[in-house]
Amino acid sequence: MRVTNWMQHNQSLNNINRNMRNLQRLYEQTTSQKVISRPSQDPLVANRAMRFRTRLSNVEQHQRNVESAHAWMNVSESSLFNLLRDDDSIFAQIKDELLRAVTGSNVMEDKMVMITAIENLIEQIALEMNQTYDGRYVFAGWRTDQPPFLMRDMPGESHVITQNFNVRDIERTYSFQRFAPDDIYHRPVNIIKLPFPNRNLNFTDPPPPPLDDPALEPAPGVPAFGIEFVNGAGVQNIVPQPRSINDVDAYIPAPGEIFYIVETGELVFHPDLLDDIEDGIEITYQVSDLRASDINPFVYFDTWSTVPRTNNPPIFHWPQEPDQEINFEFSPGSTTQINVLSRDIITANMIADLRRVVEFTRSLSAQMPDRRELEEIYRQNNPGLSNERIQELVAERMSDEITLITEMLDGPNGRLRNMIRFMDDFHKVDATREHTSLGSRMRRVEMFEIRLEDAEHNYSRLKSENEDVDMHQALVRQAIAEAAYQQALRAIANNIQLALINFV
Numbered sequence: 001m002r003v004t005n006w007m008q009h010n011q012s013l014n015n016i017n018r019n020m021r022n023l024q025r026l027y028e029q030t031t032s033q034k035v036i037s038r039p040s041q042d043p044l045v046a047n048r049a050m051r052f053r054t055r056l057s058n059v060e061q062h063q064r065n066v067e068s069a070h071a072w073m074n075v076s077e078s079s080l081f082n083l084l085r086d087d088d089s090i091f092a093q094i095k096d097e098l099l100r101a102v103t104g105s106n107v108m109e110d111k112m113v114m115i116t117a118i119e120n121l122i123e124q125i126a127l128e129m130n131q132t133y134d135g136r137y138v139f140a141g142w143r144t145d146q147p148p149f150l151m152r153d154m155p156g157e158s159h160v161i162t163q164n165f166n167v168r169d170i171e172r173t174y175s176f177q178r179f180a181p182d183d184i185y186h187r188p189v190n191i192i193k194l195p196f197p198n199r200n201l202n203f204t205d206p207p208p209p210p211l212d213d214p215a216l217e218p219a220p221g222v223p224a225f226g227i228e229f230v231n232g233a234g235v236q237n238i239v240p241q242p243r244s245i246n247d248v249d250a251y252i253p254a255p256g257e258i259f260y261i262v263e264t265g266e267l268v269f270h271p272d273l274l275d276d277i278e279d280g281i282e283i284t285y286q287v288s289d290l291r292a293s294d295i296n297p298f299v300y301f302d303t304w305s306t307v308p309r310t311n312n313p314p315i316f317h318w319p320q321e322p323d324q325e326i327n328f329e330f331s332p333g334s335t336t337q338i339n340v341l342s343r344d345i346i347t348a349n350m351i352a353d354l355r356r357v358v359e360f361t362r363s364l365s366a367q368m369p370d371r372r373e374l375e376e377i378y379r380q381n382n383p384g385l386s387n388e389r390i391q392e393l394v395a396e397r398m399s400d401e402i403t404l405i406t407e408m409l410d411g412p413n414g415r416l417r418n419m420i421r422f423m424d425d426f427h428k429v430d431a432t433r434e435h436t437s438l439g440s441r442m443r444r445v446e447m448f449e450i451r452l453e454d455a456e457h458n459y460s461r462l463k464s465e466n467e468d469v470d471m472h473q474a475l476v477r478q479a480i481a482e483a484a485y486q487q488a489l490r491a492i493a494n495n496i497q498l499a500l501i502n503f504v
Contacts, residue, residue: 012492019485026478029469036467045466052463058332059455065328066449069338072133073442076340079128079139080435083345084428090128091428094121094354098423115358122354125149126293129342139342140299141324148299148342150292158200158288159297160304162223162320165192166280168426169349170269175251176360189251190269192283193352195295197265197359200288203240227258228282229273240267264359265352295351300343330448336441345434350427 028037039046083090097117126149129139136144175189194201203225226239240260243250251268253259259268267283287297297303302320327335374397378390385393 009492012488016485016488016492019481019488023478023481023485026474026481030471030474030478033469033471034467035469048466049463052459052466056456056459056463059452059459062330062448063452063456065330066445066452069328069330069336069445070442070449072138072338073438073445075131075133076138076438077435077442079131080340080345080431080438082128083125084431084435090121090124091423091431094118095423097121098357112361115361118354118358122351123293125346126151129346139340139345140296141339141341141343142321142326143299143318143324146296146298148296148346150290150294150296152292154290156288157290157305158286159290160223160225160284160286161297162282162284162302163194163348164280164282165277167274167277169193170274170277171422175268177245177248177250187251190271190274191266192269193349193356194260194265194267194283194285195348195352195355196287196290197352197355198263199265199290199294201242201260201262201265202286202288203242203260223284225284225286227267228284229277229279238273243268264356266356295346295348300348330445330452334448336444336448338441338445340434340438345431347427347430350422350430353422353427 025041029035036042036045081089085092097114100114129148130151131138137147138144139148140146169192171191171193173189173191175187177186224237226237229236229238238256238258240258241253243259243261245261245263250259250261253268253270255270255272257270258273260266261268269277290297298305298318300320303318305318324339324341325337326339327337329335374394375390378385378393382390
Protein backbone atom coordinates (compact mmCIF):
# COMPACT_ATOMS: atom_id res chain seq x y z
CA MET A 1 0.00 0.00 0.00
CA ARG A 2 1.31 3.39 -0.94
CA VAL A 3 1.90 5.69 2.04
CA THR A 4 1.41 9.26 0.98
CA ASN A 5 2.77 12.37 2.59
CA TRP A 6 -0.76 13.33 3.63
CA MET A 7 -1.18 10.09 5.52
CA GLN A 8 2.14 10.61 7.30
CA HIS A 9 1.16 14.14 8.24
CA ASN A 10 -2.24 13.05 9.65
CA GLN A 11 -0.73 10.20 11.62
CA SER A 12 1.92 12.50 13.06
CA LEU A 13 -0.68 15.12 14.06
CA ASN A 14 -2.82 12.45 15.74
CA ASN A 15 0.18 11.26 17.74
CA ILE A 16 1.06 14.82 18.75
CA ASN A 17 -2.55 15.53 19.81
CA ARG A 18 -2.67 12.30 21.82
CA ASN A 19 0.57 13.27 23.56
CA MET A 20 -0.84 16.75 24.23
CA ARG A 21 -4.03 15.32 25.75
CA ASN A 22 -2.00 13.02 27.96
CA LEU A 23 0.25 15.90 28.95
CA GLN A 24 -2.79 18.13 29.64
CA ARG A 25 -4.30 15.44 31.89
CA LEU A 26 -1.02 15.20 33.79
CA TYR A 27 -0.89 19.02 34.08
CA GLU A 28 -4.44 18.97 35.56
CA GLN A 29 -3.48 16.28 38.05
CA THR A 30 -0.37 18.09 39.25
CA THR A 31 -2.11 21.48 39.53
CA SER A 32 -5.38 20.19 41.09
CA GLN A 33 -3.70 17.32 42.98
CA LYS A 34 -6.70 15.18 42.05
CA VAL A 35 -6.80 12.05 39.94
CA ILE A 36 -9.85 13.23 38.00
CA SER A 37 -11.52 16.59 37.50
CA ARG A 38 -14.67 15.27 35.75
CA PRO A 39 -16.70 12.11 36.47
CA SER A 40 -16.42 11.08 32.81
CA GLN A 41 -12.67 10.70 33.18
CA ASP A 42 -13.13 7.67 35.49
CA PRO A 43 -16.71 6.84 36.60
CA LEU A 44 -15.49 4.22 39.10
CA VAL A 45 -13.23 6.70 40.89
CA ALA A 46 -16.02 9.30 40.80
CA ASN A 47 -18.53 6.86 42.35
CA ARG A 48 -16.16 5.88 45.13
CA ALA A 49 -15.32 9.55 45.74
CA MET A 50 -19.01 10.40 46.21
CA ARG A 51 -19.46 7.56 48.72
CA PHE A 52 -16.38 8.51 50.75
CA ARG A 53 -17.29 12.21 50.75
CA THR A 54 -20.84 11.46 51.92
CA ARG A 55 -19.61 9.28 54.74
CA LEU A 56 -16.98 11.81 55.73
CA SER A 57 -19.63 14.57 55.71
CA ASN A 58 -21.82 12.45 58.01
CA VAL A 59 -18.89 11.87 60.35
CA GLU A 60 -18.15 15.59 60.47
CA GLN A 61 -21.81 16.36 61.28
CA HIS A 62 -21.76 13.74 64.04
CA GLN A 63 -18.58 15.33 65.38
CA ARG A 64 -20.36 18.69 65.51
CA ASN A 65 -23.16 16.95 67.38
CA VAL A 66 -20.60 15.62 69.83
CA GLU A 67 -19.20 19.10 70.40
CA SER A 68 -22.69 20.51 71.05
CA ALA A 69 -23.55 17.57 73.31
CA HIS A 70 -20.34 18.02 75.31
CA ALA A 71 -21.09 21.71 75.83
CA TRP A 72 -24.74 21.08 76.83
CA MET A 73 -23.90 18.20 79.16
CA ASN A 74 -20.97 20.03 80.75
CA VAL A 75 -23.31 22.89 81.70
CA SER A 76 -25.75 20.37 83.16
CA GLU A 77 -23.03 18.45 84.99
CA SER A 78 -21.62 21.64 86.48
CA SER A 79 -24.99 22.53 88.00
CA LEU A 80 -25.50 18.99 89.31
CA PHE A 81 -22.00 19.05 90.77
CA ASN A 82 -22.87 22.22 92.67
CA LEU A 83 -26.02 20.54 93.95
CA LEU A 84 -24.45 17.24 94.97
CA ARG A 85 -20.70 17.46 95.55
CA ASP A 86 -19.72 15.99 98.89
CA ASP A 87 -19.12 18.65 101.53
CA ASP A 88 -20.01 22.03 100.08
CA SER A 89 -22.97 21.19 97.86
CA ILE A 90 -26.35 22.87 98.06
CA PHE A 91 -27.92 19.62 99.26
CA ALA A 92 -25.24 19.28 101.95
CA GLN A 93 -25.80 22.85 103.09
CA ILE A 94 -29.55 22.27 103.33
CA LYS A 95 -28.99 19.19 105.46
CA ASP A 96 -26.45 21.04 107.61
CA GLU A 97 -28.94 23.82 108.25
CA LEU A 98 -31.63 21.30 109.19
CA LEU A 99 -29.27 19.43 111.51
CA ARG A 100 -28.07 22.68 113.07
CA ALA A 101 -31.67 23.66 113.72
CA VAL A 102 -32.38 20.24 115.25
CA THR A 103 -29.34 20.15 117.52
CA GLY A 104 -29.01 23.86 118.34
CA SER A 105 -29.28 24.93 121.96
CA ASN A 106 -31.08 28.24 121.32
CA VAL A 107 -34.07 26.69 119.59
CA MET A 108 -36.08 29.45 117.92
CA GLU A 109 -33.06 31.59 117.06
CA ASP A 110 -31.48 28.59 115.35
CA LYS A 111 -34.74 27.92 113.55
CA MET A 112 -34.96 31.48 112.24
CA VAL A 113 -31.35 31.33 111.01
CA MET A 114 -32.28 28.09 109.26
CA ILE A 115 -35.26 29.80 107.57
CA THR A 116 -33.06 32.53 106.10
CA ALA A 117 -30.39 30.05 104.99
CA ILE A 118 -32.88 27.71 103.29
CA GLU A 119 -34.60 30.58 101.51
CA ASN A 120 -31.20 31.64 100.14
CA LEU A 121 -30.44 28.07 99.11
CA ILE A 122 -33.78 27.82 97.27
CA GLU A 123 -32.76 30.89 95.29
CA GLN A 124 -29.41 29.23 94.56
CA ILE A 125 -31.22 26.07 93.42
CA ALA A 126 -33.29 28.22 91.06
CA LEU A 127 -30.09 29.78 89.70
CA GLU A 128 -28.52 26.37 89.05
CA MET A 129 -31.65 25.00 87.36
CA ASN A 130 -31.95 28.09 85.13
CA GLN A 131 -28.57 27.56 83.46
CA THR A 132 -28.54 28.07 79.70
CA TYR A 133 -26.53 26.93 76.70
CA ASP A 134 -26.75 28.84 73.44
CA GLY A 135 -29.76 30.76 74.76
CA ARG A 136 -31.69 27.60 75.74
CA TYR A 137 -32.52 26.44 79.25
CA VAL A 138 -30.79 23.08 79.59
CA PHE A 139 -33.05 21.65 82.32
CA ALA A 140 -36.40 22.69 80.82
CA GLY A 141 -36.99 19.66 78.60
CA TRP A 142 -38.54 20.52 75.25
CA ARG A 143 -39.56 23.99 76.43
CA THR A 144 -36.09 25.41 76.21
CA ASP A 145 -37.48 28.95 76.10
CA GLN A 146 -38.96 28.59 79.60
CA PRO A 147 -36.85 28.78 82.81
CA PRO A 148 -37.59 25.92 85.23
CA PHE A 149 -37.81 28.50 88.05
CA LEU A 150 -39.47 31.86 87.56
CA MET A 151 -37.03 34.73 87.32
CA ARG A 152 -39.52 37.48 88.23
CA ASP A 153 -42.83 37.95 89.97
CA MET A 154 -45.90 37.17 87.86
CA PRO A 155 -48.68 39.39 89.24
CA GLY A 156 -52.08 38.95 87.63
CA GLU A 157 -51.23 35.66 85.93
CA SER A 158 -52.98 32.47 86.92
CA HIS A 159 -52.53 28.86 85.90
CA VAL A 160 -54.59 25.72 86.24
CA ILE A 161 -52.22 22.96 87.37
CA THR A 162 -52.63 19.19 87.55
CA GLN A 163 -50.32 17.24 89.89
CA ASN A 164 -50.15 13.51 90.56
CA PHE A 165 -49.30 12.00 93.95
CA ASN A 166 -49.02 8.53 95.42
CA VAL A 167 -48.84 7.00 98.87
CA ARG A 168 -45.12 7.83 99.16
CA ASP A 169 -45.97 11.51 99.19
CA ILE A 170 -48.05 11.30 102.39
CA GLU A 171 -46.29 12.70 105.44
CA ARG A 172 -47.37 11.69 108.91
CA THR A 173 -46.39 14.45 111.28
CA TYR A 174 -47.78 16.82 113.95
CA SER A 175 -49.76 20.04 113.76
CA PHE A 176 -49.22 22.98 116.06
CA GLN A 177 -51.68 25.80 116.74
CA ARG A 178 -51.71 28.34 119.53
CA PHE A 179 -54.73 30.54 120.15
CA ALA A 180 -53.64 31.77 123.59
CA PRO A 181 -50.57 31.20 125.75
CA ASP A 182 -52.24 28.16 127.34
CA ASP A 183 -54.49 27.18 124.41
CA ILE A 184 -52.37 24.85 122.26
CA TYR A 185 -53.56 22.29 119.70
CA HIS A 186 -50.99 19.60 119.00
CA ARG A 187 -52.13 16.47 117.17
CA PRO A 188 -50.91 13.91 114.57
CA VAL A 189 -51.93 14.67 110.98
CA ASN A 190 -51.62 13.18 107.49
CA ILE A 191 -50.64 15.72 104.87
CA ILE A 192 -49.59 16.13 101.24
CA LYS A 193 -47.62 19.26 100.39
CA LEU A 194 -48.15 21.59 97.44
CA PRO A 195 -45.20 23.68 96.21
CA PHE A 196 -46.98 27.05 96.47
CA PRO A 197 -47.46 28.04 100.14
CA ASN A 198 -48.74 31.55 100.78
CA ARG A 199 -49.86 31.87 97.18
CA ASN A 200 -53.36 32.48 95.88
CA LEU A 201 -54.71 28.94 95.33
CA ASN A 202 -58.25 28.15 94.23
CA PHE A 203 -59.83 24.70 94.45
CA THR A 204 -63.31 25.76 93.33
CA ASP A 205 -64.29 26.26 89.71
CA PRO A 206 -63.89 29.87 88.55
CA PRO A 207 -67.02 31.92 87.75
CA PRO A 208 -68.16 31.83 84.11
CA PRO A 209 -66.84 34.62 81.89
CA PRO A 210 -69.11 37.42 80.65
CA LEU A 211 -71.37 36.15 77.89
CA ASP A 212 -71.07 39.39 75.92
CA ASP A 213 -67.33 38.90 75.44
CA PRO A 214 -66.75 35.98 73.05
CA ALA A 215 -62.98 36.31 73.59
CA LEU A 216 -63.42 35.01 77.14
CA GLU A 217 -65.23 31.79 76.36
CA PRO A 218 -63.68 28.96 78.42
CA ALA A 219 -61.36 26.65 76.57
CA PRO A 220 -62.55 23.06 76.18
CA GLY A 221 -60.75 20.38 78.12
CA VAL A 222 -59.91 22.33 81.28
CA PRO A 223 -60.29 19.73 84.05
CA ALA A 224 -62.56 20.14 87.05
CA PHE A 225 -60.84 21.48 90.14
CA GLY A 226 -60.38 19.22 93.14
CA ILE A 227 -58.73 15.95 94.15
CA GLU A 228 -59.59 12.91 92.08
CA PHE A 229 -59.28 9.44 93.61
CA VAL A 230 -59.27 6.41 91.33
CA ASN A 231 -60.03 3.15 93.13
CA GLY A 232 -62.15 0.06 92.91
CA ALA A 233 -65.29 2.08 93.60
CA GLY A 234 -64.65 4.28 90.57
CA VAL A 235 -63.66 7.92 90.32
CA GLN A 236 -64.31 10.18 93.29
CA ASN A 237 -63.66 13.93 93.27
CA ILE A 238 -63.25 15.88 96.52
CA VAL A 239 -62.84 19.65 96.60
CA PRO A 240 -60.50 20.73 99.47
CA GLN A 241 -61.80 23.41 101.79
CA PRO A 242 -59.40 26.31 102.46
CA ARG A 243 -58.32 26.87 106.05
CA SER A 244 -55.96 29.24 107.81
CA ILE A 245 -53.49 27.94 110.33
CA ASN A 246 -55.34 30.18 112.80
CA ASP A 247 -58.62 28.29 112.34
CA VAL A 248 -59.41 25.96 115.22
CA ASP A 249 -60.42 23.09 112.91
CA ALA A 250 -57.62 23.64 110.37
CA TYR A 251 -56.11 20.19 111.04
CA ILE A 252 -59.35 18.34 111.91
CA PRO A 253 -61.12 17.44 108.66
CA ALA A 254 -64.31 15.46 109.01
CA PRO A 255 -64.56 11.96 107.47
CA GLY A 256 -64.33 12.26 103.72
CA GLU A 257 -63.01 15.84 103.89
CA ILE A 258 -59.72 17.47 102.91
CA PHE A 259 -58.50 20.86 104.14
CA TYR A 260 -55.98 23.14 102.46
CA ILE A 261 -53.76 25.20 104.81
CA VAL A 262 -53.05 28.44 102.97
CA GLU A 263 -49.93 29.48 104.90
CA THR A 264 -48.05 26.19 104.58
CA GLY A 265 -49.40 24.73 101.32
CA GLU A 266 -50.53 21.53 103.12
CA LEU A 267 -53.44 19.32 102.20
CA VAL A 268 -54.76 17.68 105.38
CA PHE A 269 -56.47 14.32 104.79
CA HIS A 270 -58.88 12.55 107.07
CA PRO A 271 -57.42 9.10 107.87
CA ASP A 272 -60.31 7.27 106.19
CA LEU A 273 -59.10 8.61 102.80
CA LEU A 274 -55.59 7.22 103.06
CA ASP A 275 -56.52 3.79 101.71
CA ASP A 276 -57.85 5.47 98.55
CA ILE A 277 -54.42 6.96 97.83
CA GLU A 278 -52.85 3.55 97.19
CA ASP A 279 -53.64 3.88 93.46
CA GLY A 280 -52.60 7.53 93.35
CA ILE A 281 -54.52 10.77 93.21
CA GLU A 282 -54.72 13.67 90.77
CA ILE A 283 -54.98 17.20 92.15
CA THR A 284 -56.15 20.10 89.96
CA TYR A 285 -56.12 23.67 91.23
CA GLN A 286 -55.58 27.26 90.14
CA VAL A 287 -52.59 29.26 91.35
CA SER A 288 -52.15 33.01 90.89
CA ASP A 289 -49.58 35.70 91.55
CA LEU A 290 -46.50 33.50 91.43
CA ARG A 291 -43.20 34.98 92.58
CA ALA A 292 -39.56 34.82 91.59
CA SER A 293 -37.90 31.47 92.48
CA ASP A 294 -41.23 29.63 92.33
CA ILE A 295 -41.19 26.59 90.07
CA ASN A 296 -42.47 27.33 86.57
CA PRO A 297 -45.81 25.56 85.98
CA PHE A 298 -45.12 25.35 82.23
CA VAL A 299 -42.02 23.22 82.89
CA TYR A 300 -43.20 21.13 85.85
CA PHE A 301 -46.93 20.46 85.37
CA ASP A 302 -49.74 19.85 82.95
CA THR A 303 -50.91 23.46 82.79
CA TRP A 304 -53.70 25.61 81.40
CA SER A 305 -52.89 29.31 81.33
CA THR A 306 -55.91 31.48 82.03
CA VAL A 307 -54.39 34.89 81.38
CA PRO A 308 -56.06 36.86 78.54
CA ARG A 309 -53.41 37.88 76.04
CA THR A 310 -53.61 40.11 73.01
CA ASN A 311 -54.25 38.14 69.81
CA ASN A 312 -54.10 34.86 71.77
CA PRO A 313 -56.77 32.64 73.29
CA PRO A 314 -57.52 33.50 76.93
CA ILE A 315 -56.96 29.89 77.97
CA PHE A 316 -54.36 27.67 76.34
CA HIS A 317 -53.01 24.26 77.24
CA TRP A 318 -49.38 23.37 77.90
CA PRO A 319 -49.44 19.56 78.09
CA GLN A 320 -46.73 17.92 80.17
CA GLU A 321 -45.17 15.10 78.20
CA PRO A 322 -43.84 12.26 80.37
CA ASP A 323 -40.53 11.99 78.50
CA GLN A 324 -38.97 15.16 77.11
CA GLU A 325 -35.70 13.75 75.87
CA ILE A 326 -33.46 15.82 73.63
CA ASN A 327 -31.56 13.23 71.59
CA PHE A 328 -28.51 13.82 69.41
CA GLU A 329 -27.42 11.37 66.73
CA PHE A 330 -23.77 10.34 66.89
CA SER A 331 -23.88 7.55 64.30
CA PRO A 332 -26.54 6.38 61.85
CA GLY A 333 -29.47 5.01 63.86
CA SER A 334 -27.77 5.57 67.23
CA THR A 335 -28.91 8.48 69.45
CA THR A 336 -28.18 9.52 73.03
CA GLN A 337 -30.16 11.75 75.36
CA ILE A 338 -28.18 14.86 76.30
CA ASN A 339 -30.58 16.63 78.67
CA VAL A 340 -31.78 16.18 82.24
CA LEU A 341 -35.14 17.47 83.43
CA SER A 342 -35.24 19.84 86.37
CA ARG A 343 -38.47 18.23 87.55
CA ASP A 344 -36.54 14.95 87.98
CA ILE A 345 -33.65 16.59 89.88
CA ILE A 346 -35.36 19.23 92.00
CA THR A 347 -38.81 17.73 92.26
CA ALA A 348 -41.94 19.68 93.07
CA ASN A 349 -42.15 17.63 96.27
CA MET A 350 -38.70 18.78 97.35
CA ILE A 351 -39.58 22.45 96.83
CA ALA A 352 -42.86 21.85 98.66
CA ASP A 353 -40.96 20.26 101.58
CA LEU A 354 -38.46 23.12 101.81
CA ARG A 355 -41.06 25.87 101.59
CA ARG A 356 -43.38 24.07 104.00
CA VAL A 357 -40.59 23.76 106.62
CA VAL A 358 -39.83 27.46 106.20
CA GLU A 359 -43.44 28.57 106.53
CA PHE A 360 -44.24 26.20 109.40
CA THR A 361 -41.14 27.23 111.35
CA ARG A 362 -41.95 30.88 110.71
CA SER A 363 -45.47 30.32 112.05
CA LEU A 364 -44.03 28.65 115.17
CA SER A 365 -41.81 31.65 115.73
CA ALA A 366 -44.80 33.97 115.41
CA GLN A 367 -46.75 31.86 117.91
CA MET A 368 -44.02 31.69 120.53
CA PRO A 369 -45.24 33.37 123.74
CA ASP A 370 -43.58 36.64 124.63
CA ARG A 371 -41.71 36.57 127.96
CA ARG A 372 -43.13 39.93 128.99
CA GLU A 373 -46.65 38.82 128.10
CA LEU A 374 -46.24 35.73 130.26
CA GLU A 375 -44.92 37.77 133.17
CA GLU A 376 -47.97 40.05 132.99
CA ILE A 377 -50.35 37.06 132.88
CA TYR A 378 -48.74 35.53 135.97
CA ARG A 379 -48.93 38.86 137.82
CA GLN A 380 -52.60 39.27 137.01
CA ASN A 381 -53.52 35.68 137.94
CA ASN A 382 -51.29 35.54 141.03
CA PRO A 383 -51.06 39.02 142.62
CA GLY A 384 -49.18 37.73 145.66
CA LEU A 385 -46.25 36.18 143.79
CA SER A 386 -42.86 37.80 144.02
CA ASN A 387 -40.92 38.88 140.96
CA GLU A 388 -38.38 36.14 141.56
CA ARG A 389 -41.13 33.49 141.59
CA ILE A 390 -42.72 34.93 138.46
CA GLN A 391 -39.35 34.79 136.71
CA GLU A 392 -38.98 31.15 137.73
CA LEU A 393 -42.46 30.29 136.43
CA VAL A 394 -41.82 32.10 133.14
CA ALA A 395 -38.51 30.27 132.76
CA GLU A 396 -40.25 26.93 133.37
CA ARG A 397 -42.95 27.84 130.87
CA MET A 398 -40.41 28.85 128.23
CA SER A 399 -38.55 25.60 128.87
CA ASP A 400 -41.80 23.68 128.34
CA GLU A 401 -42.40 25.63 125.15
CA ILE A 402 -38.94 24.77 123.90
CA THR A 403 -39.51 21.11 124.73
CA LEU A 404 -42.83 21.11 122.87
CA ILE A 405 -41.41 22.84 119.80
CA THR A 406 -38.41 20.53 119.82
CA GLU A 407 -40.75 17.54 119.82
CA MET A 408 -42.81 18.93 116.95
CA LEU A 409 -39.83 19.89 114.83
CA ASP A 410 -37.11 17.48 115.90
CA GLY A 411 -39.00 14.47 117.27
CA PRO A 412 -39.49 11.13 115.47
CA ASN A 413 -42.17 12.60 113.19
CA GLY A 414 -41.22 16.26 113.58
CA ARG A 415 -41.16 18.54 110.56
CA LEU A 416 -37.39 19.07 110.52
CA ARG A 417 -36.66 15.42 111.24
CA ASN A 418 -38.99 14.37 108.44
CA MET A 419 -37.31 16.85 106.10
CA ILE A 420 -33.88 15.39 106.89
CA ARG A 421 -35.24 11.91 106.20
CA PHE A 422 -36.86 13.04 102.95
CA MET A 423 -33.62 14.69 101.84
CA ASP A 424 -31.66 11.48 102.39
CA ASP A 425 -34.27 8.91 101.33
CA PHE A 426 -35.98 10.66 98.44
CA HIS A 427 -34.76 14.02 97.22
CA LYS A 428 -31.03 13.38 97.20
CA VAL A 429 -31.61 9.89 95.81
CA ASP A 430 -33.64 11.34 92.92
CA ALA A 431 -30.99 13.95 92.11
CA THR A 432 -28.11 11.47 92.46
CA ARG A 433 -29.84 9.03 90.14
CA GLU A 434 -30.16 11.71 87.46
CA HIS A 435 -26.54 12.80 88.02
CA THR A 436 -25.34 9.21 87.63
CA SER A 437 -27.42 8.76 84.48
CA LEU A 438 -25.95 11.96 83.02
CA GLY A 439 -22.42 10.78 83.85
CA SER A 440 -22.94 7.45 82.08
CA ARG A 441 -24.29 9.24 79.01
CA MET A 442 -21.33 11.64 79.03
CA ARG A 443 -18.97 8.67 79.00
CA ARG A 444 -20.88 7.20 76.09
CA VAL A 445 -20.54 10.48 74.18
CA GLU A 446 -16.80 10.38 74.85
CA MET A 447 -16.66 6.87 73.35
CA PHE A 448 -18.59 8.14 70.32
CA GLU A 449 -16.04 10.94 70.01
CA ILE A 450 -13.14 8.46 69.92
CA ARG A 451 -14.90 6.26 67.38
CA LEU A 452 -15.73 9.28 65.19
CA GLU A 453 -12.09 10.40 65.26
CA ASP A 454 -11.07 6.93 64.03
CA ALA A 455 -13.81 7.00 61.37
CA GLU A 456 -12.71 10.46 60.21
CA HIS A 457 -9.11 9.25 59.90
CA ASN A 458 -10.10 6.10 57.98
CA TYR A 459 -12.50 7.82 55.56
CA SER A 460 -10.05 10.67 54.99
CA ARG A 461 -7.34 8.15 54.16
CA LEU A 462 -9.61 6.20 51.79
CA LYS A 463 -10.82 9.41 50.16
CA SER A 464 -7.23 10.58 49.69
CA GLU A 465 -6.12 7.25 48.24
CA ASN A 466 -9.03 7.36 45.80
CA GLU A 467 -8.90 11.03 44.75
CA ASP A 468 -5.51 12.51 45.50
CA VAL A 469 -2.53 12.26 43.19
CA ASP A 470 0.81 10.85 44.24
CA MET A 471 2.80 13.97 43.34
CA HIS A 472 6.13 12.12 43.01
CA GLN A 473 4.70 9.68 40.47
CA ALA A 474 2.71 12.42 38.71
CA LEU A 475 5.79 14.59 38.23
CA VAL A 476 7.77 11.61 36.87
CA ARG A 477 4.93 10.76 34.46
CA GLN A 478 4.69 14.44 33.47
CA ALA A 479 8.42 14.60 32.70
CA ILE A 480 8.17 11.43 30.60
CA ALA A 481 5.12 12.81 28.76
CA GLU A 482 6.89 16.12 28.08
CA ALA A 483 9.90 14.27 26.69
CA ALA A 484 7.68 12.13 24.48
CA TYR A 485 5.86 15.21 23.22
CA GLN A 486 9.10 17.00 22.39
CA GLN A 487 10.41 13.91 20.63
CA ALA A 488 7.25 13.67 18.58
CA LEU A 489 7.61 17.29 17.51
CA ARG A 490 11.21 16.69 16.40
CA ALA A 491 10.22 13.57 14.47
CA ILE A 492 7.44 15.32 12.56
CA ALA A 493 9.73 18.24 11.84
CA ASN A 494 12.31 15.94 10.26
CA ASN A 495 9.60 14.17 8.27
CA ILE A 496 8.26 17.44 6.90
CA GLN A 497 11.76 18.60 5.83
CA LEU A 498 12.41 15.38 3.89
CA ALA A 499 9.05 15.55 2.19
CA LEU A 500 9.60 19.12 0.94
CA ILE A 501 12.96 18.23 -0.72
CA ASN A 502 11.12 15.88 -3.02
CA PHE A 503 9.22 18.84 -4.53
CA VAL A 504 12.23 21.12 -5.09
